[in-house]
Amino acid sequence: xxxxxxxxxxxxxxxxxxxxxxxxxxxxxxxxxxxxxxxxxxxxxxxxxxxxxxxxxxxxxxxxxxxxxxxxxxxxxxxxxxxxx
Amino acid sequence: xxxxxxxxxxxxxxxxxxxxxxxxxxxxxxxxxxxxxxxxxxxxxxxxxxxxxxxxxxxxxxxxxxxxxxxxxxxxxxxxxxxxxxxxxxxxxxxxxxxxxxxxxxxxxxxxxxxxxxxxxxxxxxxxxxxxxxxxxxxxxxxxxxxxxxxxxxxxxxxxxxxxxxxxxxxxxxxxxxxxxxxxxxxxxxxxxxxxxxxxxxxxxxxxxxxxxxxxxxxxxxxxxxxxxxxxxxxxxxxxxxxxxxxxxxxxxxxxxxxxxxxxxxxxxxxxxxxxxxxxxxxxxxxxxxxxxxxxxxxxxxxxxxxxxxxxxxxxxxxxxxxxxxxxxxxxxxxxxxxxxxxxxxxxxxxxxxxxxxxxxxxxxxxxxxxxxxxxxxxxxxxxxxxxxxxxxxxxxxxxxxxxxxxxxxxxxxxxxxxxxxxxxxxxxxxxxxxxxxxxxxxxxxxxxxxxxxxxxxxxxxxxxxxxxxxxxxxxxxxxxxxxxxxxxxxxxxxxxxxxxxxxxxxxxxxxxxxxxxxxxxxxxxxxxxxxxxxxxxxxxxx
Numbered sequence: 001x002x003x004x005x006x007x008x009x010x011x012x013x014x015x016x017x018x019x020x021x022x023x024x025x026x027x028x029x030x031x032x033x034x035x036x037x038x039x040x041x042x043x044x045x046x047x048x049x050x051x052x053x054x055x056x057x058x059x060x061x062x063x064x065x066x067x068x069x070x071x072x073x074x075x076x077x078x079x080x081x082x083x084x085x
Numbered sequence: 086x087x088x089x090x091x092x093x094x095x096x097x098x099x100x101x102x103x104x105x106x107x108x109x110x111x112x113x114x115x116x117x118x119x120x121x122x123x124x125x126x127x128x129x130x131x132x133x134x135x136x137x138x139x140x141x142x143x144x145x146x147x148x149x150x151x152x153x154x155x156x157x158x159x160x161x162x163x164x165x166x167x168x169x170x171x172x173x174x175x176x177x178x179x180x181x182x183x184x185x186x187x188x189x190x191x192x193x194x195x196x197x198x199x200x201x202x203x204x205x206x207x208x209x210x211x212x213x214x215x216x217x218x219x220x221x222x223x224x225x226x227x228x229x230x231x232x233x234x235x236x237x238x239x240x241x242x243x244x245x246x247x248x249x250x251x252x253x254x255x256x257x258x259x260x261x262x263x264x265x266x267x268x269x270x271x272x273x274x275x276x277x278x279x280x281x282x283x284x285x286x287x288x289x290x291x292x293x294x295x296x297x298x299x300x301x302x303x304x305x306x307x308x309x310x311x312x313x314x315x316x317x318x319x320x321x322x323x324x325x326x327x328x329x330x331x332x333x334x335x336x337x338x339x340x341x342x343x344x345x346x347x348x349x350x351x352x353x354x355x356x357x358x359x360x361x362x363x364x365x366x367x368x369x370x371x372x373x374x375x376x377x378x379x380x381x382x383x384x385x386x387x388x389x390x391x392x393x394x395x396x397x398x399x400x401x402x403x404x405x406x407x408x409x410x411x412x413x414x415x416x417x418x419x420x421x422x423x424x425x426x427x428x429x430x431x432x433x434x435x436x437x438x439x440x441x442x443x444x445x446x447x448x449x450x451x452x453x454x455x456x457x458x459x460x461x462x463x464x465x466x467x468x469x470x471x472x473x474x475x476x477x478x479x480x481x482x483x484x485x486x487x488x489x490x491x492x493x494x495x496x497x498x499x500x501x502x503x504x505x506x507x508x509x510x511x512x513x514x515x516x517x518x519x520x521x522x523x524x525x526x527x528x529x530x531x532x533x534x535x536x537x538x539x540x541x542x543x544x545x546x547x548x549x550x551x552x553x554x555x556x557x558x559x560x561x562x563x564x565x566x567x568x569x570x571x572x573x574x575x576x577x578x579x580x581x582x583x584x585x586x587x588x589x590x591x592x593x594x595x596x597x598x599x600x601x602x603x604x605x606x607x608x609x610x611x612x613x614x615x616x617x618x619x620x621x622x623x624x625x626x627x628x
Contacts (some may be wrong), residue, residue, distance in 0.1 A: 036340055039335050041333055041334050051334040055388065056385060064177065
């Protein structure tokens, strides 16, 4: 995706990086809106029913996913800028 | 409330309240204004805030009375259903990541300060811009009202006002005093007041959260015991409705409501005037994105706080009291569990935690009015001094509007205040976010979609009854076609989008005149340091 400078400004709109970024950003929606997948009480974690700790776990997962997206986007933006400068 | 006035707690509370009130008035002298009559001074803190003040202001968007009172109260009342706030705040960040950098770029390129500015520039339509501005102001009111309910709950538990009296005047007097103080220092100091008080607020809140989520479970015998007790409380059948009170995991019939509430609220949050501008104040595009990777930690805190609702239930707060006001559950829990002096600190945290966002929201709404209604429509040649005067007055009017909501709506389900605002603000989403990615939509189609969404949402919300109220008693209703119960705001939003799309095809076919777009595609990806991009918008300080 980050080709040598000079060619990168001709990057297509849809690049592998952008697909991965898109997935990273869509995944939390799939996980959180599919309520049926986590609407249950077991297994418990330190006495907290599954429903609650699972969603709180997703705070970390989505945070990590957004961070991945951030790193990827920044890398590609640099490549694009490098190409057009 | 159960045993009269809690003197020590009230004393500590009044101490903090007076302290921040003094700070609020003195704030006018903080980084003294060159020309106090200029709108930038009052409404934007003189454009002098750095990005870390912005962090506190952003925190104010999430850490409000909503976090401390409404969400745990909803959990207390119905269990799992109230926990939707956690997925809601999880979904907020991928959304910000996706669309706000574009808004940042185009705003910094063209000097837009509000969402209405952008909509006017993008679609060349003053009418659409006006619709967005009015919606912003209207939707802010119930959100401010929610903050006032938070203050009221604290006062009530301390034994002053609220349900401890039957006389309506005595009942609401402490709230009116708190309201008056808030209005007075916002009026005199502008954005400087909440910005300065935000430091106190955040410090208090962090201390209280840290203590509450460790100390209370310890006192109650751990999470096992808390959830076991809560579970048995939810399974009790309410004789009035013939249904169980709630559940620890949402039954299948409630899952649509859960998901749509989370999604609808997430889409709505960053349409609000006070949050858009807070985000715009970042130094560069990537500051926004970087923040979205750290800000979710707020959601974790929200989740932990939501569990206070179970703790209140397990500790027996409100047990056996008919028609117990759930908003009081958390303050009551604090009073039962903490020594009086620390309960006072916790109450102060909630009270101040409500004042700061209320002030910021009313200022943001007032700026919106001045910039997009007063200046665009009423008096294009207004002087800065006139603008300031108008903004100050409107900030008062917005707060009075909020008070009307408090006094007329069902306070026992205060989370509906936030959800009602969400129903309205969500209707600006197609114009704003649609506009960020495409110019395909026709301006009149967007306006028509907005109108349909607003009318449908308000009409539906008006028709929702609760146990104590005939109208505006909730925010969920049957979704047409799908037949499940869902968030009205999201249904209205879908309707809005469909109307906008269909009419865009129609207007395109009829070749009705399209507005002039003053933005260029490259404006949406511009970053600071590039030619024509202002690193500091006048907004830098607004929130």
